Amino acid sequence: MSKVFAIVWKDILSELRTREIVVSVLVFAILIIVIFNFAFDSGKDAIGLVAPGILWVALTFAGVLSLNRTFAMEREKGCLEGLMLCPVSRDVLYWGKMIASFILMLAIEIIVTPIFLVLYDLPLFVPELILITTLTTLGFVSVGTLFSALTVNIRARDIMLPILFFPIVVPVIIAAVEATQIALDGKPFSDMASWLQIMGAFDAIFLVISAFTFEFVIEE
Amino acid sequence: MIENNSGFMIEAYGLAKLFGSHAALRSVDLKVGKGECVAILGPNGAGKTTLIKVLATLAKTSGGKVRLAGFDIAKNAVQIRRQIGVVSHQTFLYDNLTAYENLKFYGKMYDVPDLEERIFEVIEQVRLTTRIHDLVRVFSRGMQQRLSIARAILHDPPILLLDEPETGLDQRSTAMLSELLKKLIAGNRTVLMTTHNLEWCLELGNRVMVLDRGRITYEETGHNLGLVELRENYNRHTGVAS
Numbered sequence: 244m245s246k247v248f249a250i251v252w253k254d255i256l257s258e259l260r261t262r263e264i265v266v267s268v269l270v271f272a273i274l275i276i277v278i279f280n281f282a283f284d285s286g287k288d289a290i291g292l293v294a295p296g297i298l299w300v301a302l303t304f305a306g307v308l309s310l311n312r313t314f315a316m317e318r319e320k321g322c323l324e325g326l327m328l329c330p331v332s333r334d335v336l337y338w339g340k341m342i343a344s345f346i347l348m349l350a351i352e353i354i355v356t357p358i359f360l361v362l363y364d365l366p367l368f369v370p371e372l373i374l375i376t377t378l379t380t381l382g383f384v385s386v387g388t389l390f391s392a393l394t395v396n397i398r399a400r401d402i403m404l405p406i407l408f409f410p411i412v413v414p415v416i417i418a419a420v421e422a423t424q425i426a427l428d429g430k431p432f433s434d435m436a437s438w439l440q441i442m443g444a445f446d447a448i449f450l451v452i453s454a455f456t457f458e459f460v461i462e463e
Numbered sequence: 464m465i466e467n468n469s470g471f472m473i474e475a476y477g478l479a480k481l482f483g484s485h486a487a488l489r490s491v492d493l494k495v496g497k498g499e500c501v502a503i504l505g506p507n508g509a510g511k512t513t514l515i516k517v518l519a520t521l522a523k524t525s526g527g528k529v530r531l532a533g534f535d536i537a538k539n540a541v542q543i544r545r546q547i548g549v550v551s552h553q554t555f556l557y558d559n560l561t562a563y564e565n566l567k568f569y570g571k572m573y574d575v576p577d578l579e580e581r582i583f584e585v586i587e588q589v590r591l592t593t594r595i596h597d598l599v600r601v602f603s604r605g606m607q608q609r610l611s612i613a614r615a616i617l618h619d620p621p622i623l624l625l626d627e628p629e630t631g632l633d634q635r636s637t638a639m640l641s642e643l644l645k646k647l648i649a650g651n652r653t654v655l656m657t658t659h660n661l662e663w664c665l666e667l668g669n670r671v672m673v674l675d676r677g678r679i680t681y682e683e684t685g686h687n688l689g690l691v692e693l694r695e696n697y698n699r700h701t702g703v704a705s
Binding site: 324 | 519520521523541542544545547549551553554555556557558559560564568569571572573574598614
Protein backbone atom coordinates (compact mmCIF):
# COMPACT_ATOMS: atom_id res chain seq x y z
CA MET A 244 0.00 0.00 0.00
CA SER A 245 2.88 2.37 0.78
CA LYS A 246 4.09 1.91 -2.80
CA VAL A 247 0.69 2.86 -4.18
CA PHE A 248 0.83 6.06 -2.13
CA ALA A 249 4.42 6.69 -3.23
CA ILE A 250 3.15 6.84 -6.82
CA VAL A 251 0.21 9.05 -5.80
CA TRP A 252 2.58 11.36 -3.88
CA LYS A 253 4.94 11.57 -6.85
CA ASP A 254 2.14 12.36 -9.35
CA ILE A 255 0.41 14.94 -7.16
CA LEU A 256 3.67 16.66 -6.20
CA SER A 257 4.73 16.78 -9.84
CA GLU A 258 1.35 18.28 -10.80
CA LEU A 259 1.46 20.83 -7.98
CA ARG A 260 4.82 22.00 -9.31
CA THR A 261 3.77 22.34 -12.96
CA ARG A 262 -0.04 22.59 -12.83
CA GLU A 263 0.27 21.24 -16.36
CA ILE A 264 -2.83 19.06 -16.28
CA VAL A 265 -5.12 20.92 -13.88
CA VAL A 266 -4.86 24.36 -15.49
CA SER A 267 -5.31 23.24 -19.10
CA VAL A 268 -8.11 20.81 -18.27
CA LEU A 269 -9.85 23.35 -16.06
CA VAL A 270 -9.77 26.03 -18.77
CA PHE A 271 -11.05 23.52 -21.32
CA ALA A 272 -13.97 22.40 -19.12
CA ILE A 273 -14.98 25.98 -18.31
CA LEU A 274 -14.79 26.92 -22.00
CA ILE A 275 -17.20 24.11 -22.90
CA ILE A 276 -19.64 25.23 -20.21
CA VAL A 277 -19.43 28.88 -21.30
CA ILE A 278 -19.89 28.02 -24.99
CA PHE A 279 -22.98 25.92 -24.25
CA ASN A 280 -24.24 28.73 -22.03
CA PHE A 281 -24.14 31.07 -25.01
CA ALA A 282 -25.68 28.44 -27.29
CA PHE A 283 -28.68 27.88 -25.02
CA ASP A 284 -30.74 30.65 -23.55
CA SER A 285 -30.71 29.83 -19.84
CA GLY A 286 -34.09 31.52 -19.39
CA LYS A 287 -35.84 28.76 -21.29
CA ASP A 288 -37.31 25.70 -19.60
CA ALA A 289 -35.22 23.49 -21.85
CA ILE A 290 -32.09 24.37 -19.90
CA GLY A 291 -33.19 22.10 -17.06
CA LEU A 292 -33.23 19.20 -19.50
CA VAL A 293 -29.86 19.83 -21.15
CA ALA A 294 -27.83 21.18 -18.21
CA PRO A 295 -26.81 17.78 -16.75
CA GLY A 296 -25.71 16.69 -20.22
CA ILE A 297 -23.64 19.84 -20.65
CA LEU A 298 -21.94 19.33 -17.28
CA TRP A 299 -20.98 15.76 -18.07
CA VAL A 300 -19.90 16.52 -21.64
CA ALA A 301 -17.55 19.16 -20.21
CA LEU A 302 -16.22 16.90 -17.47
CA THR A 303 -15.87 13.88 -19.76
CA PHE A 304 -13.96 15.72 -22.50
CA ALA A 305 -11.79 17.47 -19.94
CA GLY A 306 -11.21 14.15 -18.19
CA VAL A 307 -9.94 12.57 -21.40
CA LEU A 308 -7.39 15.36 -21.77
CA SER A 309 -6.22 14.65 -18.24
CA LEU A 310 -6.06 10.88 -18.78
CA ASN A 311 -4.02 11.38 -21.94
CA ARG A 312 -1.29 12.91 -19.79
CA THR A 313 -1.42 10.22 -17.09
CA PHE A 314 1.04 7.89 -18.78
CA ALA A 315 2.39 10.31 -21.38
CA MET A 316 4.30 12.11 -18.59
CA GLU A 317 5.85 8.78 -17.60
CA ARG A 318 7.29 8.39 -21.09
CA GLU A 319 9.51 11.43 -20.69
CA LYS A 320 13.05 10.45 -19.69
CA GLY A 321 11.95 6.80 -19.81
CA CYS A 322 10.21 7.05 -16.43
CA LEU A 323 7.69 4.40 -17.45
CA GLU A 324 10.59 1.94 -17.75
CA GLY A 325 11.84 3.15 -14.38
CA LEU A 326 8.44 2.31 -12.90
CA MET A 327 8.35 -1.05 -14.69
CA LEU A 328 11.75 -1.90 -13.19
CA CYS A 329 10.45 -1.51 -9.66
CA PRO A 330 10.00 -4.84 -7.84
CA VAL A 331 6.25 -4.52 -7.47
CA SER A 332 3.34 -6.25 -9.14
CA ARG A 333 1.85 -4.30 -12.01
CA ASP A 334 -1.45 -3.69 -10.22
CA VAL A 335 0.44 -1.49 -7.73
CA LEU A 336 1.27 0.79 -10.66
CA TYR A 337 -2.38 0.73 -11.74
CA TRP A 338 -3.73 1.66 -8.29
CA GLY A 339 -1.16 4.41 -7.86
CA LYS A 340 -1.86 6.02 -11.22
CA MET A 341 -5.62 5.53 -10.85
CA ILE A 342 -5.82 7.15 -7.40
CA ALA A 343 -3.66 10.09 -8.53
CA SER A 344 -5.92 10.64 -11.58
CA PHE A 345 -8.98 10.34 -9.35
CA ILE A 346 -7.72 13.06 -7.00
CA LEU A 347 -6.77 15.38 -9.87
CA MET A 348 -10.15 14.94 -11.58
CA LEU A 349 -12.04 15.52 -8.33
CA ALA A 350 -10.04 18.72 -7.81
CA ILE A 351 -11.07 19.91 -11.27
CA GLU A 352 -14.71 18.98 -10.65
CA ILE A 353 -14.75 20.83 -7.32
CA ILE A 354 -13.96 24.03 -9.23
CA VAL A 355 -15.97 23.40 -12.42
CA THR A 356 -19.27 22.27 -10.87
CA PRO A 357 -20.02 25.44 -8.83
CA ILE A 358 -19.13 27.59 -11.87
CA PHE A 359 -21.54 25.50 -13.95
CA LEU A 360 -24.34 25.83 -11.35
CA VAL A 361 -23.93 29.61 -11.20
CA LEU A 362 -23.76 30.09 -14.99
CA TYR A 363 -26.88 28.02 -15.58
CA ASP A 364 -28.76 29.56 -12.67
CA LEU A 365 -29.24 26.22 -10.90
CA PRO A 366 -29.51 25.54 -7.17
CA LEU A 367 -26.08 25.84 -5.59
CA PHE A 368 -26.56 23.45 -2.71
CA VAL A 369 -27.11 19.97 -4.15
CA PRO A 370 -25.33 17.52 -1.80
CA GLU A 371 -26.32 14.53 -3.96
CA LEU A 372 -23.98 15.88 -6.63
CA ILE A 373 -21.01 15.00 -4.39
CA LEU A 374 -21.97 11.32 -4.42
CA ILE A 375 -22.82 11.32 -8.14
CA THR A 376 -19.56 13.04 -9.08
CA THR A 377 -17.46 10.76 -6.88
CA LEU A 378 -19.00 7.56 -8.24
CA THR A 379 -18.83 8.74 -11.86
CA THR A 380 -15.24 9.92 -11.55
CA LEU A 381 -14.20 6.63 -9.98
CA GLY A 382 -15.71 4.66 -12.87
CA PHE A 383 -14.26 7.09 -15.38
CA VAL A 384 -10.67 6.92 -14.10
CA SER A 385 -10.80 3.17 -13.39
CA VAL A 386 -11.31 2.50 -17.10
CA GLY A 387 -9.42 5.59 -18.24
CA THR A 388 -6.19 4.66 -16.48
CA LEU A 389 -6.22 1.28 -18.19
CA PHE A 390 -6.83 2.79 -21.63
CA SER A 391 -4.30 5.53 -21.02
CA ALA A 392 -1.68 2.81 -20.44
CA LEU A 393 -2.92 0.94 -23.52
CA THR A 394 -2.52 3.94 -25.82
CA VAL A 395 0.67 5.40 -24.34
CA ASN A 396 2.88 3.88 -27.02
CA ILE A 397 0.54 4.69 -29.90
CA ARG A 398 1.57 7.67 -31.99
CA ALA A 399 -2.02 8.96 -32.36
CA ARG A 400 -2.83 8.36 -28.69
CA ASP A 401 -4.64 11.72 -28.30
CA ILE A 402 -7.24 10.49 -30.79
CA MET A 403 -7.14 6.80 -29.99
CA LEU A 404 -7.84 7.19 -26.28
CA PRO A 405 -11.32 8.75 -26.64
CA ILE A 406 -12.21 6.43 -29.53
CA LEU A 407 -11.43 3.34 -27.46
CA PHE A 408 -12.49 4.70 -24.11
CA PHE A 409 -15.83 6.46 -24.65
CA PRO A 410 -17.82 3.38 -25.79
CA ILE A 411 -16.80 1.55 -22.60
CA VAL A 412 -17.57 4.41 -20.26
CA VAL A 413 -20.96 5.31 -21.80
CA PRO A 414 -23.07 3.49 -19.16
CA VAL A 415 -21.58 5.44 -16.26
CA ILE A 416 -21.91 8.75 -18.12
CA ILE A 417 -25.59 8.07 -18.93
CA ALA A 418 -26.21 7.12 -15.31
CA ALA A 419 -24.43 10.31 -14.18
CA VAL A 420 -26.54 12.50 -16.48
CA GLU A 421 -29.81 10.89 -15.33
CA ALA A 422 -28.88 11.04 -11.63
CA THR A 423 -27.73 14.68 -11.97
CA GLN A 424 -31.04 15.54 -13.65
CA ILE A 425 -32.98 14.04 -10.72
CA ALA A 426 -30.75 15.82 -8.18
CA LEU A 427 -31.07 19.22 -9.88
CA ASP A 428 -34.86 18.81 -10.12
CA GLY A 429 -34.91 18.39 -6.34
CA LYS A 430 -36.55 14.96 -6.48
CA PRO A 431 -36.10 12.51 -3.58
CA PHE A 432 -32.91 10.48 -3.23
CA SER A 433 -34.81 7.23 -3.82
CA ASP A 434 -35.54 8.32 -7.41
CA MET A 435 -31.87 8.22 -8.31
CA ALA A 436 -31.06 5.04 -6.36
CA SER A 437 -31.17 2.79 -9.43
CA TRP A 438 -28.75 5.08 -11.33
CA LEU A 439 -26.39 5.17 -8.35
CA GLN A 440 -26.53 1.37 -8.21
CA ILE A 441 -25.54 1.20 -11.88
CA MET A 442 -22.60 3.52 -11.18
CA GLY A 443 -21.57 1.51 -8.12
CA ALA A 444 -21.74 -1.76 -10.04
CA PHE A 445 -19.80 -0.26 -12.98
CA ASP A 446 -17.10 1.03 -10.62
CA ALA A 447 -16.74 -2.28 -8.79
CA ILE A 448 -16.62 -4.34 -12.00
CA PHE A 449 -14.19 -2.10 -13.85
CA LEU A 450 -11.88 -1.52 -10.89
CA VAL A 451 -11.41 -5.27 -10.58
CA ILE A 452 -11.17 -5.93 -14.34
CA SER A 453 -8.82 -3.00 -14.95
CA ALA A 454 -6.47 -3.89 -12.08
CA PHE A 455 -6.40 -7.50 -13.28
CA THR A 456 -5.82 -6.73 -16.98
CA PHE A 457 -3.38 -3.86 -16.42
CA GLU A 458 -0.40 -6.21 -16.37
CA PHE A 459 -1.20 -7.49 -19.87
CA VAL A 460 -1.71 -3.96 -21.18
CA ILE A 461 1.45 -2.42 -19.75
CA GLU A 462 3.80 -5.30 -20.52
CA GLU A 463 5.46 -5.39 -23.89
CA MET B 464 16.74 -15.78 -2.86
CA ILE B 465 17.00 -19.24 -4.38
CA GLU B 466 20.40 -20.87 -4.44
CA ASN B 467 22.54 -19.83 -7.36
CA ASN B 468 24.18 -23.19 -8.09
CA SER B 469 25.90 -22.19 -11.33
CA GLY B 470 27.97 -19.43 -9.69
CA PHE B 471 27.08 -17.05 -12.52
CA MET B 472 25.11 -13.90 -11.81
CA ILE B 473 23.91 -13.54 -15.41
CA GLU B 474 23.25 -16.54 -17.63
CA ALA B 475 21.59 -16.69 -21.03
CA TYR B 476 21.31 -19.81 -23.13
CA GLY B 477 20.04 -19.62 -26.71
CA LEU B 478 18.40 -16.28 -25.96
CA ALA B 479 16.26 -15.06 -28.84
CA LYS B 480 14.10 -12.00 -29.25
CA LEU B 481 11.81 -11.45 -32.21
CA PHE B 482 9.93 -8.31 -33.20
CA GLY B 483 7.49 -9.70 -35.71
CA SER B 484 9.68 -11.41 -38.31
CA HIS B 485 12.78 -9.40 -37.32
CA ALA B 486 15.19 -11.21 -35.02
CA ALA B 487 16.80 -8.67 -32.67
CA LEU B 488 18.65 -11.39 -30.73
CA ARG B 489 19.58 -14.78 -32.18
CA SER B 490 20.67 -17.57 -29.92
CA VAL B 491 22.76 -15.46 -27.56
CA ASP B 492 24.78 -17.41 -24.99
CA LEU B 493 26.16 -15.35 -22.16
CA LYS B 494 27.64 -16.04 -18.74
CA VAL B 495 28.81 -13.36 -16.35
CA GLY B 496 30.37 -14.31 -13.04
CA LYS B 497 30.11 -12.50 -9.72
CA GLY B 498 32.16 -9.30 -9.64
CA GLU B 499 32.86 -9.44 -13.36
CA CYS B 500 32.36 -6.49 -15.70
CA VAL B 501 31.48 -7.45 -19.25
CA ALA B 502 31.38 -4.76 -21.92
CA ILE B 503 29.33 -5.34 -25.05
CA LEU B 504 30.16 -3.42 -28.19
CA GLY B 505 28.13 -3.30 -31.34
CA PRO B 506 26.87 -1.01 -34.07
CA ASN B 507 23.46 0.64 -33.93
CA GLY B 508 20.71 -1.95 -34.31
CA ALA B 509 22.96 -4.80 -33.20
CA GLY B 510 20.58 -5.71 -30.37
CA LYS B 511 22.48 -4.23 -27.39
CA THR B 512 19.53 -2.33 -25.94
CA THR B 513 17.21 -5.26 -26.59
CA LEU B 514 19.61 -7.52 -24.68
CA ILE B 515 19.65 -5.13 -21.72
CA LYS B 516 15.85 -4.81 -21.83
CA VAL B 517 15.39 -8.57 -21.80
CA LEU B 518 17.83 -8.99 -18.91
CA ALA B 519 16.11 -6.15 -17.04
CA THR B 520 12.70 -7.90 -17.43
CA LEU B 521 11.41 -5.01 -19.55
CA ALA B 522 11.01 -7.23 -22.63
CA LYS B 523 9.99 -10.86 -22.82
CA THR B 524 12.19 -13.44 -24.48
CA SER B 525 11.06 -15.20 -27.65
CA GLY B 526 13.21 -18.22 -26.91
CA GLY B 527 16.00 -19.54 -24.75
CA LYS B 528 16.61 -19.49 -21.04
CA VAL B 529 17.78 -16.58 -18.89
CA ARG B 530 18.72 -16.52 -15.21
CA LEU B 531 19.87 -13.58 -13.11
CA ALA B 532 21.24 -14.12 -9.59
CA GLY B 533 19.85 -17.64 -9.85
CA PHE B 534 16.32 -16.54 -10.66
CA ASP B 535 14.58 -17.67 -13.82
CA ILE B 536 13.49 -14.59 -15.76
CA ALA B 537 10.27 -16.22 -16.96
CA LYS B 538 9.10 -17.09 -13.45
CA ASN B 539 10.73 -14.66 -11.02
CA ALA B 540 10.70 -11.25 -12.70
CA VAL B 541 9.82 -9.36 -9.50
CA GLN B 542 12.65 -11.02 -7.53
CA ILE B 543 15.08 -10.27 -10.37
CA ARG B 544 14.13 -6.59 -10.31
CA ARG B 545 15.36 -6.41 -6.70
CA GLN B 546 18.74 -7.78 -7.81
CA ILE B 547 19.38 -5.35 -10.64
CA GLY B 548 20.08 -1.68 -11.09
CA VAL B 549 19.67 -0.26 -14.56
CA VAL B 550 21.35 2.80 -16.01
CA SER B 551 20.35 3.73 -19.50
CA HIS B 552 20.83 6.75 -21.76
CA GLN B 553 17.36 7.62 -20.45
CA THR B 554 17.62 8.66 -16.81
CA PHE B 555 14.22 7.43 -15.50
CA LEU B 556 14.12 10.63 -13.41
CA TYR B 557 11.23 13.03 -12.95
CA ASP B 558 12.16 16.54 -14.06
CA ASN B 559 9.72 18.26 -11.74
CA LEU B 560 10.95 16.53 -8.60
CA THR B 561 14.19 17.32 -6.78
CA ALA B 562 17.08 14.86 -6.67
CA TYR B 563 16.07 14.01 -3.10
CA GLU B 564 12.40 13.48 -4.06
CA ASN B 565 13.34 11.26 -6.99
CA LEU B 566 15.50 9.07 -4.76
CA LYS B 567 12.87 9.03 -2.03
CA PHE B 568 10.26 7.86 -4.54
CA TYR B 569 12.41 5.07 -5.94
CA GLY B 570 13.61 4.14 -2.45
CA LYS B 571 10.02 3.61 -1.34
CA MET B 572 9.28 1.55 -4.44
CA TYR B 573 12.27 -0.70 -3.61
CA ASP B 574 11.55 -0.84 0.15
CA VAL B 575 15.04 0.47 0.90
CA PRO B 576 15.74 0.20 4.65
CA ASP B 577 16.98 3.37 6.43
CA LEU B 578 16.05 5.30 3.33
CA GLU B 579 17.03 8.81 4.49
CA GLU B 580 20.52 7.64 5.42
CA ARG B 581 20.91 5.68 2.19
CA ILE B 582 19.79 8.64 0.04
CA PHE B 583 22.54 10.83 1.52
CA GLU B 584 25.05 8.00 1.14
CA VAL B 585 24.43 7.49 -2.59
CA ILE B 586 24.10 11.19 -3.33
CA GLU B 587 27.52 11.64 -1.71
CA GLN B 588 28.91 8.83 -3.89
CA VAL B 589 27.81 10.63 -7.04
CA ARG B 590 28.97 13.98 -5.66
CA LEU B 591 25.64 15.78 -5.81
CA THR B 592 25.17 16.50 -2.11
CA THR B 593 25.07 20.27 -2.58
CA ARG B 594 22.38 19.94 -5.28
CA ILE B 595 20.18 17.41 -3.49
CA HIS B 596 17.22 19.79 -3.15
CA ASP B 597 17.40 21.15 -6.70
CA LEU B 598 14.87 20.17 -9.33
CA VAL B 599 16.23 17.62 -11.77
CA ARG B 600 15.20 19.77 -14.73
CA VAL B 601 17.91 22.32 -13.87
CA PHE B 602 20.63 19.65 -13.82
CA SER B 603 23.11 19.29 -16.68
CA ARG B 604 23.03 16.03 -18.65
CA GLY B 605 26.12 14.82 -16.79
CA MET B 606 24.58 15.54 -13.39
CA GLN B 607 21.35 13.82 -14.39
CA GLN B 608 23.31 10.74 -15.43
CA ARG B 609 25.17 10.72 -12.10
CA LEU B 610 21.86 10.98 -10.28
CA SER B 611 20.59 8.15 -12.47
CA ILE B 612 23.47 6.02 -11.14
CA ALA B 613 22.51 6.98 -7.59
CA ARG B 614 18.97 5.82 -8.38
CA ALA B 615 20.25 2.54 -9.80
CA ILE B 616 22.42 1.69 -6.77
CA LEU B 617 20.00 3.01 -4.14
CA HIS B 618 18.76 -0.50 -3.27
CA ASP B 619 22.33 -1.84 -3.40
CA PRO B 620 21.76 -4.34 -6.24
CA PRO B 621 24.41 -7.01 -6.85
CA ILE B 622 23.94 -6.66 -10.63
CA LEU B 623 24.23 -3.48 -12.69
CA LEU B 624 22.99 -3.29 -16.27
CA LEU B 625 24.32 -0.26 -18.12
CA ASP B 626 22.95 0.63 -21.52
CA GLU B 627 25.23 3.17 -23.21
CA PRO B 628 25.37 5.31 -20.06
CA GLU B 629 27.86 7.73 -21.65
CA THR B 630 25.49 8.79 -24.45
CA GLY B 631 25.21 12.57 -24.71
CA LEU B 632 27.94 13.31 -22.16
CA ASP B 633 30.89 15.61 -22.79
CA GLN B 634 34.45 14.40 -22.14
CA ARG B 635 34.59 15.72 -18.58
CA SER B 636 31.29 14.13 -17.63
CA THR B 637 32.29 10.87 -19.31
CA ALA B 638 35.54 10.81 -17.32
CA MET B 639 33.62 11.50 -14.12
CA LEU B 640 31.13 8.75 -14.94
CA SER B 641 33.97 6.38 -15.70
CA GLU B 642 35.57 7.05 -12.28
CA LEU B 643 32.25 6.47 -10.60
CA LEU B 644 31.65 3.20 -12.44
CA LYS B 645 35.15 1.98 -11.58
CA LYS B 646 34.33 2.40 -7.89
CA LEU B 647 31.04 0.56 -8.30
CA ILE B 648 32.69 -2.29 -10.18
CA ALA B 649 35.42 -2.53 -7.53
CA GLY B 650 32.64 -3.08 -4.99
CA ASN B 651 32.22 -6.66 -6.23
CA ARG B 652 29.17 -5.87 -8.33
CA THR B 653 28.46 -7.79 -11.47
CA VAL B 654 28.22 -5.38 -14.38
CA LEU B 655 27.00 -5.85 -17.93
CA MET B 656 27.52 -2.75 -19.99
CA THR B 657 26.77 -1.87 -23.59
CA THR B 658 28.66 0.96 -25.20
CA HIS B 659 30.07 2.39 -28.42
CA ASN B 660 33.15 3.57 -26.57
CA LEU B 661 36.07 1.18 -27.18
CA GLU B 662 38.32 2.91 -24.64
CA TRP B 663 35.68 2.42 -21.97
CA CYS B 664 35.49 -1.28 -22.75
CA LEU B 665 39.16 -1.71 -22.02
CA GLU B 666 39.14 0.64 -19.07
CA LEU B 667 36.15 -0.88 -17.29
CA GLY B 668 35.52 -4.33 -18.71
CA ASN B 669 37.16 -7.58 -17.61
CA ARG B 670 35.73 -9.06 -20.76
CA VAL B 671 34.73 -7.57 -24.10
CA MET B 672 32.10 -8.94 -26.46
CA VAL B 673 30.91 -7.78 -29.86
CA LEU B 674 27.25 -8.12 -30.69
CA ASP B 675 26.32 -7.86 -34.33
CA ARG B 676 22.90 -8.45 -35.88
CA GLY B 677 21.70 -10.16 -32.73
CA ARG B 678 24.66 -12.54 -32.33
CA ILE B 679 27.76 -12.51 -30.16
CA THR B 680 30.44 -12.57 -32.83
CA TYR B 681 33.54 -11.94 -30.75
CA GLU B 682 34.66 -12.38 -27.16
CA GLU B 683 37.98 -11.66 -25.48
CA THR B 684 39.34 -11.01 -22.02
CA GLY B 685 39.92 -7.26 -21.58
CA HIS B 686 43.51 -7.33 -20.37
CA ASN B 687 44.58 -9.38 -23.42
CA LEU B 688 43.65 -6.52 -25.71
CA GLY B 689 45.02 -3.18 -26.78
CA LEU B 690 42.89 -0.44 -28.29
CA VAL B 691 44.18 -0.93 -31.82
CA GLU B 692 43.63 -4.67 -31.67
CA LEU B 693 40.14 -4.22 -30.24
CA ARG B 694 39.27 -1.73 -32.99
CA GLU B 695 40.51 -4.12 -35.67
CA ASN B 696 38.56 -7.00 -34.19
CA TYR B 697 35.48 -4.85 -33.76
CA ASN B 698 35.62 -3.78 -37.40
CA ARG B 699 36.22 -7.33 -38.56
CA HIS B 700 33.35 -8.78 -36.56
CA THR B 701 30.82 -6.11 -37.40
CA GLY B 702 31.59 -5.92 -41.09
CA VAL B 703 32.86 -2.33 -40.80
CA ALA B 704 35.70 -1.57 -43.21
CA SER B 705 38.86 -0.76 -41.28
